[in-house]
Structures are given as structure tokens and as C-alpha cells.
Amino acid sequence: MRKIKHPTIDQVELTDIMYALSDPTRLEIVELLGKTGRKMTCGELDLNRPKSSMSHHFKILRSAGLVETVIDGTEHMNSLRIAEIEVKFPGVLSAVLKVRAS
Amino acid sequence: MRKIKHPTIDQVELTDIMYALSDPTRLEIVELLGKTGRKMTCGELDLNRPKSSMSHHFKILRSAGLVETVIDGTEHMNSLRIAEIEVKFPGVLSAVLKVRAS
DNA sequence: ATTAATGTTCGAATATAATCGAACTATAGA
DNA sequence: TCTATAGTTCGATTATATTCGAACATTAAT
Secondary structure (H helix, E strand, O other): OOOOOOOOHHHOOHHHHHHHOOOHHHHHHHHHHHHHOOOEEOOOOOOOOOHHHHHHHHHHHHHOOOEEEEEEOOEEEEEEOHHHHHHHOOOHHHHHHHHHHO | OOOOOOOOHHHOOHHHHHHHOOOHHHHHHHHHHHHHOOOEEOOOOOOOOOHHHHHHHHHHHHHOOOEEEEEEOOEEEEEEOHHHHHHHOOOHHHHHHHHHHO
């Protein structure tokens, strides 16, 4: 496990994004990543759930194209792919973030 | 079966809306309702699927608060609850509709 | 080399959802 | 009243997701 695979932006489907955002835990992760605007480790994003459960949710966020994870030492740094997603699906993710921020 | 129950707008959750929109068939229904902007019967919205399957999807769209159905004779007229949803979750549904329209 | 830290993957249990035929309900029209 | 129409509900099948402990992999530090 050296590098994590992500879909390219043209492979990202709107339904997958909707699905990823339909889980409260995942929506909260996305909200936190959007709020801080920086890369965060899974640890920082911990929501009182077992590691394996969190890992599962990150996997879905990644495969939906919402989150990018790069490995840095033992840590996995996660960030929102907001710029790309806003180009492909203008207004969708930003509106969700705005709603959740208020 | 006289009148169909819908959630009030304050009962509507963002995650339920996301979930409802994560299915291609349902997203297509929403897209058609948004595009025409008028009430449409389930028949008009038929997507080559059995009635019972379509009914299932409408049920989910209704319970998510996305669609309102009023009975008119033997027909069930469906419309998007876009005005209410835009007040509660500004920009979300409109962005999805815009993306799908393009 | 050991040990610790950070996540992933596996595997199995449980839960939720999709699908669709068949039976049903409600209304309209002849 | 009989029949047609529009859609829902039931029920059973199949498929997909969630959950989380335990084992594993990778890197860092001692």
C-alpha cells in the first residue's frame, strides 16, 4: 500500500456523490473538511467510531470522488476535491457545505 | 387511500434528500419534474419500469420531501417541492437541476 | 530489531434497499 | 353495476450497505 487510487474527475458520477453524502457520518466528515479547508488526518476527523468503520466511510468518499487521500508517513491526509467537483457539478457541493455551515 | 401524507418541510433532512437523489431512476424523475415545472402523472414519467417499481421510487421521493403527490381522480399528480426546499436548503436542489439540465 | 502509531483489509453478522409479479383500492365512465 | 384505469401495497427474492473486531501493512522512532 503505497499510493491510494482515486477516480479521475471525469469518472465521477453525480449519483455517487449524492450517495456518499447521504450518510450522516460521511456528511460530517465532508463538512469538517470543507469548514477547515485543509488536509486532515482520519484521526483528526474521528467521530467516536471504530477505525474500521471510519476507514469504510473514507473509502466510499474517495470512490465517489469527494475526498483525496495522500499518505504522509503513517498518516493519511484527506482533503476535499472541491475545486474539481465545482467545475464538473457547479454549485452542488458548495451549496451543501453552505447549508451545513449555517 | 384518500390523501397522501408528506413530511412537513421542517421534517425534511438533507441526508434523505441526498439519498433520494442517489438513484438514477429517481434523479431522472426529479430532473423531468424540474424541467417541465408542472405536475405530472406517474404515467407521464414512466421510465420503462414496472408500475410497482416506479411506485416504490415515488414513495421514497415523497418521504424525502422532494415530491408532492396529489390525487386527482384516478391519477396521481406529482410535483417538485422546489420552493420549500430552496428555502430550507438554499442552492442544493437548484444546482442539481441545473447540472442535469446541461 | 522491537515497538508504537495510523489506517486498511478481511470476514462475518446484521440491516436496509431494489426489484417486480400479483392482489388490491379508489375513481371514472359506460 | 361492470369494466377500465392509475397507482399502491404485499410478499418474496436478491443485492448492496453498515458495522466492527481482529489481523495485517507501512512507516517512524528508539
